[in-house]
Amino acid sequence: MMLTRSQFYEQYQHCFSWYDTDEYACFDVLPVSSENIQAIRQAAEDVWRVLVAAGEFMKTFDDETLLAYGYPIETLDLIRTSSQPPFIARCDFAVTKTGIYLLECNAEVATFVVETFKMDDLVAQHFGRAGVNTDAESILRRELNHYIEVAAHSIGKRPEDCRIVFSALSQAIEDIGTVEYLRSLCDYDAHFCAIEFLSMDEDGIYDQTDEPVDLIYRIYPTEWMIEDADPVSGIGLWDYLEPLVFDRKVALINPISSFVLQNKALLALITEAWGNQIDHPLSAIVHRHFLPTAMTPDSISVPYVSKPTFGREGQEVEIVKEAGAVLYNASAEYAVFPKIYQKYVDLPTVELEGESATLQLSCFLMNGVAAGISARVGDAVIGNLSKFLPVCFSHS
Template sequence: MYHTKRLQLYGKLESFWADLYGEEYALYDMKLLNQKEVAKIRLISERVGSIFFKIGPLLRQVPDETLLEMGFPKETLSFIRLKILPTESVISRLDLISYGDSYKCIEINADTPTFIKELFSINELVCREFGVGNPNEDMERFLRQAISDSICQSTDKESPHIVFTAHEDNIEDRETVLYLQNGVPISKFTPLHKLQIQRGVGLFDEDGIKIDILYRQTFPIESLITDEDGEGNKIGLWLLELVKEKKLSIINPPSSFLLQNKVVQAVIWGLHEENHSFFTEEEHMWIEEYFLPTYLESDYFLQRGLSFVKKPAFGREGDTVEIYNGYGRLLHSDTQKTYSEYIPVYQQFIKHPTITFNSEKGKQEGHLLLGSFLLNGKSAALGYRVGGMITNNLSYYLPVGLLKEEE
């Protein structure tokens, strides 16, 4: 029965990845929240986002040595000091864990967050199927507006050439970007491998037309800077040069990569521990309630016998994440070690809430992680991943709906 209903719902969606890596991804199940809880999540998300966004201007002013100590690749230093848009990040996603009657933020995905189409579009279809309200209602319109605004703010040209790009052979990346591009009628999609660059001149699409704005929602800067062509030319760095020379605008903007570094959370926590006047009294209260102790060493946790998480400054999908107990013994680690070259941060470990859910494999129990989107710092769509102790690319998408309020 589960298999049949799931197939009927997701099977007709050609441009959605209901299965990934040969495994079930989108569940035919739902977690229900009441309106009060949704409002709380939105309020907390905007408070947390405001803390992250406030730290951006401060980091743009610190010496190069400080940014290098934070693990930023030296090739990006002048790039991350650029402030192109009024906002630090157009589309960002907070990862939150329910904690008591509040939430703790374990990180922000400010540069190239995924999970967009699931929450802004697919969730509505699932809510209709289950006959419940959608907490993300009208968020698709909000998303389209945020993208449109960011494009207008990125150029003063009347008819800019706007190109959305992604790896063509990755269904999740490609379809996420095509979904975003669909809301911008004057744009086109060009796969990453078909983009052409002329150093110091510009970036061009496959037809040789110069690009004014590049929307690279799924192509992270830390991958971009290592990009080379067949002749060994550092084309990724050439692209950053074009941005610095104002011959190309990119979205998310450079400031989003500044906040993507998880060491930023150690900076925030350090300023909070000092009770630094950079944050207001109210902001210190928010940091205490919604952030977790985060450091560049594990001493704080070992001295107190607290479990902690070790994760790379730059990393995604749980890759290279390790969980230790208070004695420093490794309890759990992700099998992927892609980001081991980046400096690590150490963050207090808190348990994810668990939930029993339906799947193709029958009833399962998994750990819940809440993804909460910000559009230009304002709360937007939200929803759940469910999986192991470390949320990775094999975790499920669990749709979210509204509990029917009692009359």
């Protein structure tokens, strides 16, 4: 029986309830060659090596330099001392005829997980096509549980002895769906607790039942955590959280090392450190997959794109060409951050329901392992209103 779009997605609303917002989920597939899929996976693992190396390099800088790169002063001690590696990240690429170029890496609170690891192959199968993520969910499960062991070890505990909480804002439907899906893959006893119901003092973090928490998987950016304050006492929550993480009384997933990589200023550091070299082991990857990026616009020729260092979902992005500049998704929240200036590259386009749409392909990494490729389509800048387009192999 041929289902309509709504009938198909309604079957999965228990895990993908946000499919119908602005017709977010496309009921179609994007054919991609197996060669391109493999090339994207390889590119993701290669750029991840560079990003991790740049993150370690960034940790060596003094306060003044870190502040100039946009890191909040409240995070500097944790940035320098965090040894817990990142877990999951999403690399967003422009896959063009001339190459595969990293646009940015969402290293701290990557979403688009359910779409990629659960829904993508289900849509492909419905249309009789071979999905590109057949083994991705099992890899995600394996790497998640391995990382929970790593995080538990970082605070001197076994995962079996940890109280594990998956957390997101209570009104953020997509974020809740994401952490609940990840929790379903967790082999250890774990609970959901909304961010608002976590409480803290100098001794620990507590869930909605007042039980002390050891590991927190959070979809909540560090810069928001810094701004939060207890509504009763007025004490900043970061004032409690930072020493708890520093003293290894609690572990975050993703940890503060992922916040280092989330900063788009890291792309400027990569250009400065390795973009003009030819003999460094990472230089070939930088030349192949990274677009020239700087902290000042006069260092990059037109056309270029300006983005906030900690911008998210395409907010406050400006494309500057000879004919002028166009600002997309203006946001006072993100306008306060320093900007980076990245060489502009045309994203490919696809025909969708009779209209041309810009295409961005993404690849997830868990513990540095590339798995899970997905697509979003939309305006010139891919953002929060862009649509999910499932991917399949072109030869099936």
